[in-house]
Amino acid sequence: MPRYDYRCRACGLTYELNRPMSAANDPATCPDGHTDSTKLLSTVAVATGASAPSTGGGGCCGGGCCA
Template sequence: MPRYEYRCRSCAATFELSRPMSASADPATCPEGHEDTVKLLSTVSVAGTAPSPSASTGAGGGCCGGGCCA
């Protein structure tokens, strides 16, 4: 189930809730009991460990690695 991050406008507390995507826009009450909350925009960063191709390894070069770019 996705986790959504919210911030309370009354006490400035930030908290997370696990809820279905269909309920992501539903109102959320902060842990202190305040109802004036806003859903925060979360960004996800995915980092890989695979080495990037380089022209010196004979991988073809170019922006897509296949040499099809001018």
């Protein structure tokens, strides 16, 4: 289930809610009970771990071994 970020306009609290995509724009009450909130634009960062530096080439056609 997707996670959405919201900010309460009344108290300034930023919080997350897990809810179906169909409910993404529904009102989201903050943990303090305020109902005036706005959905924030979320960004996603994907880390794939450490990678080795490129040595150029690689693969048959990428390395220039094809005739």
